[in-house]
């Protein structure tokens with residue numbers, strides 16, 4: 001079993017990073033080379049701006065190259081809960097922004113000719129318990145009536161031919177999609193570079209100061225200046241960005257991938273070939289890879305670290321969950337096991353806007369593989385003085401009380417959700 005991301009292992013690495021010391025003045029400096037930063041860089045460069053992306057590691061080495069590959073439309077929250085938390089207008093705007101994100105990806109992939117197996121597969125939110133189906137049905141009524149008629153409610157019997165495990169019904173969201181995340185992130189970086197953006201790897205930003213209307217960004221490879229800065233560092237935000245560290249809770253999330261499955265195995269496990277998410281608080285998500293592996297993820301453990309040791313521990317838990325849900329492939333070989341950090345906010349809604357003269361977009365809370373590119377482009381448009389379509393503009397974002405970077409309270413949160421899963 002390889003302890004590396006399947007997406008990293010099966011895509012070419014980005015090869016266009018600029019060499020040598022960094023210097024000079026730019027219209028925009030972007031901190032972070034994941035989907036958010038690259039989506040913004042491409043948009044800005046296309047408009048003729050001088051842009052540099054400063055990435056601490058390799059392009060796509062953060063969550064963008066480590067996720068489950070589900071491009072699910074609409075909200076991960078219940079739409080009813082979003083309406084009561086955000087108000088109807090913002091809940092609808094945010095739902096539509098997620099839908100638009102998938103259209104944005106589809107258009108961008110076609111425009112740039114990125115070979116990443118994008119496919120509108122549809123998503124099934126599966127009821128793990130009978131009571132969960134009632135909640136899914138109530139939410140479906142509101143979603144289908146108010147914001148997304150391209151949805152359907154499926155009974156347990158309707159799931160024959162969709163998934164080979166006894167769930168209690170599901171909501172189908174037809175606009176949802178999937179793709180090869182590694183090939184997309186490298187394709188997006190190549191596109192940004194083709195349009196004129198400069199991409200620098202191994203260029204961690206260690207400090208930002210401001211003087212005379214210019215930002216000065218210090219990196220291990222030199223200092224550059226810029227008129228505008230976008231912070232696109234997600235769960236990997238470093239302690240020097242303390243405003244964001246106090247608001248982002250970085251949580252480990254883990255994934256295993258089986259060996260390629262046979263036709264008969266696929267027919268018995270995921271004949272519907274969609275993206276699938278279970279309804280438990282500590283739930284699982286799965287889909288097939290382009291080469292027919294089952295990519296199976298979940299929180300597994302409430303850990304603030306993802307490294308090979310932590311990932312392998314979580315992988316063992318995920319393997320047991322896979323065997324419980326799909327006993328028909330309980331002993332299948334696991335070829336890959338990896339993890340990454342998710343940028344949670346306390347209410348699990350993302351945030352984007354401006355703070356102390358710095359632009360930012362982050363806090364996708366495990367539901368950003370689609371929104372991040374789109375939101376990066378949306379913020380780029382706002383910087384360019386175009387229509388500001390940011391659905392999160394003005395949404396308050398208080399610091400998490402007692403949180404200064406290391407989420408010491410994660411084990412308690414884990415116990416809380418475990419208890420909730422027992423009683424709900």
Ligand SMILES: Cc1cc2nc3c(=O)[nH]c(=O)nc-3n(C[C@H](O)[C@H](O)[C@H](O)COP(=O)(O)OP(=O)(O)OC[C@H]3O[C@@H](n4cnc5c(N)ncnc54)[C@H](O)[C@@H]3O)c2cc1C
Pocket residue numbers: 031032033034035036037054055056057058059060061062063064065066067068069070071072203204205206232233234235236237238253254255297339340341342361362364365366367368369370372
């Ligand atoms: C295991 C896992 C599974 C997931 N599954 C899904 C899924 O199936 N569907 C879904 O919608 N979402 C999923 N997500 C979430 C999704 O991947 C993220 O929301 C999305 O990739 C965020 O992109 P980003 O560009 O904002 O952040 P990232 O891709 O994390 O990029 C941030 C970058 O900033 C860099 N950085 C940090 N600090 C500095 C600094 N000081 N200087 C320079 N660079 C810096 C980091 O090195 C990193 O590369 C998952 C996430 C994980 C970890």
